[in-house]
Amino acid sequence: MSKHNKPRQAIALNYDGQQAPTLSAKGDDELAEAILAIAREYEVPIYENAELVRLLARLELGDSIPEELYRCIAEIIAFAWHLKGKCPAGFNSGPPDSPLDS
Template sequence: MSEFDELMRQKAVALKYNPDKNGAPVIVASGMGYLAEKITETAMEAGVPVYEDDSLATLLTQLKLGAEIPRELYQAIVDIY
């Protein structure tokens, strides 16, 4: 697989959790390919922990921006933190 193909397979999702406003973490950024690379770079530069899990990223990229994660994914997210 070429470097370009590998880049295009990358996925990234950023979550934010504010217990005073939301019942669950919210999708604040999501993307694939170059956008995923930028999301990851921005997180790392800001000192935000980056966790790699392709299966979880695949599920989360299917959600809309601003959506709370579904109850079925709570445990997977808790395991990250």
């Protein structure tokens, strides 16, 4: 019996910072491995969550993620940006100004 009962799946999302992320790639087994290899090659952070992949794999390529998943995906994107040292325009990652500093 194989140690992998279910096929390995992977999805890729495209996020332009303006619109909801869209599904840009999806695949099982060899295609999933190819998606992951490309992500590694371009140093795209990889987040592993089989349940989330199963949900998003139901979408067609180019579809926006469902509104119900906005918060979940936003947290993943924020973490990926943090790993790369990026932050949204206008975002101040430092401590808030203290009124005592004036």
